Amino acid sequence: MGADFFSDPHDLCEQHPDVIILCTSIISTESVLKSLPLQRLKRNTLFVDVLSVKEFPRNIFLQVLPDHFDILCTHPMFGPESGKHSWQNLAFVFDKVRIGDEDSRLARVDNFLNIFKKEGCRMVEMTCADHxxxxxxxxxxxxxxxxxxxxxxxxxxxxxxxxxxxxxxxxxxxxxxxxxxxxxxxxxxxxxxxxxxxxxxxFEALKKELFGHLHDVLRKQLFGKSEEGGERSPALAKLSKNGTPLLPPAPPQ
Known part of the structure; x- marks a missing residue:
């Protein structure tokens, strides 16, 4: 692909990339971000994340990154299985959290998003909270x-x-x-x-609905004819606390 690999984040940041995309696990995002030597980056570097949650990285970015860095929170709503054949019509959510007003910085964000738009993604601009x-x-x-x-x-x-x-x-x-x-x-x-x-x-409501129907069936079996005649049968259906019928044990084999 022609990509360079840097095992040391200092070496990476000294290349002064225009965009840094954090493709980390959710639980490691904060530690990875704080491990970067931010002082070696250009003052208008764009930071992007692709996490499956959005308010968490947004808050971490705002806390850790100085005001002169741009922030774009994104979530491609697909993975290696659902997107392996095509990205056509698959949702790509983004929130321009903090972008400088210079034309070059606005154009950079648009160019980044266009990568996914050109692949056919359905671009959805949405706040991190709504996401x-x-x-x-x-x-x-x-x-x-x-x-x-x-x-x-x-x-x-x-x-x-x-x-x-x-x-x-x-x-x-x-x-x-x-x-x-x-x-x-x-x-x-x-x-x-x-x-x-x-x-x-x-799940509990569904179980109660099922057991309620079962209770009605058992009641008709036990009391059906006597109730029709206005008489009360001495036989009683034993029910557990949650309404589940307690049936008599099976006879020994």
Missing amino acids: DKYAAGSQFITHTMGRILEKLQLESTPINTKGYETLLDLVENTASDSFDLYYGLFMYNENAMEQLERLDLA
């Missing part, structure tokens, strides 16, 4: 469901439905990412905990 709100309800939930299904150790069968194939694909796409990524999506997005709690409540 994290939406991503918690989509990306984090998607990864959570994939991780849950992975724990079930789903396997392909001779009679797979299209829906089941979709679940297998979900497991493959999410489980192939590192757990550090998933942990970062949870730890560094303030909206993730709320989504986790909503997911838990939704």
Whole structure:
């Protein structure tokens, strides 16, 4: 590709790059940024990140980088699996957090974004806060469901439905990412905990709905005819605290 590699960040910064893109894990971003010798860079260097969370790198950039550096927070909403064939119509989210008003600096940001625009990405300008709100309800939930299904150790069968194939694909796409990524999506997005709690409540509500229908079926079986005649049957259905019917144990073999 003609790219130069520098094992020492001092050597990299002494090349005075126009743009520095942090392609780090979420949990290592702060330490990597603070390891760079910023004093060796040009005073108008553009810093870009590509993390799956946005408010966290935005805040770190604003805290660590002097005011004369430009800041662009981005998130390509695709990875090596979903974007391996084409980037056409795949979302690329960006927020021009802090850009100098000189024409050259404005043009540099546009030139950087045009790299993705020319590849067919759907360019979405959005604040970091809005990104994290939406991503918690989509990306984090998607990864959570994939991780849950992975724990079930789903396997392909001779009679797979299209829906089941979709679940297998979900497991493959999410489980192939590192757990550090998933942990970062949870730890560094303030909206993730709320989504986790909503997911838990939704599962409990679904179980109650199922058990409620089962309770009605058992009640009709136990009391159906006597209730129709206005009589009360002495037989009672034993129910657990959460409403799950406690059926009698199976007879010994």
